[in-house]
Amino acid sequence: MSFIKDVKRVLIDGGVLIEKEWEVYMVVACLLARGHALIEGVPGVAKTYTAKSIARLLDLDFRRVQMTPDLLPSDIVGYYVFDQRTGEFRLKKGPIFTNILLADEINRASPRTQSALLEAMQERQATIEGQTFKLEEPFVVLATQNPIEMEGVFPLPEAQVDRFLAKIVTGYTSHRGFVEILKRVYEIEAAIENLKPVIPRSAVLEEISRSAGVRVEDSVLDYIASVVEETRNHPAVKLGGSPRAGIAILKLAKAWAYLDGRNYVIPDDVKVVAKPALIHRIILKPEYELQGVTTEKVVSDVLTKVPVPRP
């Protein structure tokens, strides 16, 4: 778990990513929880830099795919090409065969391509021409989507959004942070290119295995269940959290506790991860949505209503 300190030291304290500590921690938490993250933010808020930096520091392979409407599933998964020299079909693996895949603007891809990607995410394997290939661990998809553009996009169906472990909403930096970026723009670009791993890939796998062993007391499990169930009772909610949402909270809470240097989960961990784990799974009633109620607000309401374990 000391690796997160190194990551923080290099990326945050070193000024490579300015005011992105939360995003870095959440991405690493998703990695430890063997989940995928949907990063929502306007263009130019260091989504790609975040993913790339983490991949470099953790000695992981990183690929980026710019999703477009004409992108085919084979462009992601891979395909066989005929090699004229050998007279055989040769496998050309797609960008999905990596450790960290940044699927930029996932809602621009056609539903068919989205489905292919999401299937790979769920099964952690890819099927090409009937042949199944196991994806290398760790495997994390960081899909981004732009919340502003609504034309020429294919919004992800609820069932597919539900497969993302967390939704990380990122935004602009503060004025001070912005000035800092402007001051050190060339330095930051160079620093990202020159990042050296702080932990070998094999150690990352060990960390993932250890974080899964974090203990969760029964009352905390009860608390998680209560939080998820309470989302279903909120008046503004049309569809609340599913059992999968609860599992997502549990996994993220364990990873968060591990990153905090603990081998046990406390209610604070649940509260921290409840928003990223729930906000993309809750569907609001249209009348409330029109009034400006957000899923973040709903989760906040729920967290201020459900009592924490006592004593």
Place this chain on the structure above:
Amino acid sequence: MRTVLAVATLTVALLLVPLPALAELPRHTPNFPHGVVVRDREVLDLLSKLASLDQNYEQYLEELVERGVIDSSEALRLAHYDTEKLSQLDPELQSELARVLEEEVLIPEELEEIAKKLLELERLGKLDPHSFVVLARVVAEGFRRLNLEVPAQLSASVMRNLLEILYPKPSAAQSAVEVVEIVERSSVPSEFVKLPKQIAFSPPVPQVSVPSSLLYAISLATVSSIALLLVARWRALEKVVAKLVATKISRADVGSSANDAISTYWKSVELVERKLGIKKADHQTHREFLSLVEGIAQSRSGLERAVSCFKEITEIYEISRFSYAENGSTASRRAREMFANLVRSLG
């Protein structure tokens, strides 16, 4: 704690000061007529019986003579009817009273009319007290023969005249007080006694002097000391009590289970809530509550040590509660130590 001490002080004040003060106060009122009041209480009871004008009238007179309240000549004047005086004053009334004396049968209205006339003469001061009492007795006899009750106004006037006979000069200030006290302390119904308004409603203010007895001085000193202690050295007192409590806590037997650390945490929460005036909400985690306490400590001075203790108790609670740690007794002991320190710090 503050409430308990306040209640204790109040109790001490109630027990120590008023009782001796009440006991001492009358003795220190100059010229208070104790002897007169005690003696005259019995006399007044006898007079009230006399004023009822019943069949034992003569017997009551004899008792008064025996007690030395009146002499035999006075008793004679109160027992016999002086017809000459009345015939000069009001011949008609005299003849009517003669009819009563001769036991003629009169109707109630006639008797009431006689009583009215008698009272009117008394009000105008045309009848001396002795004559009025004797004539009133005659009228009362008439009422009794008709099985009617003697009018209260007649009895009250008789009582007033009897008092005038026994205490002839009530105009002096001290005498007025005596009379008022006598009336208040006697069992005579108030309607029987109608003192002159001037006397009844303007008694002289008693001169209360400071009691000199040792008991009262001690009581006053005790209450004053406690009051001063509460006002000036409240914080110090709290510290002393807190120290005692803390010592008791730290010496208490430490349990072996992690539950002790957990219960210690909740005791700490209660203490912090009470002392800082905050409340841990149900949805608030232990770390959120700690942050709240730390936030308050930043705005108030002198809470650094308490926050440090509470922080450590919170950490111990977290480990004991959620981590399945095997260091139950160690954690409990440390939590208790910190709780004792917290009590000392917060008071």
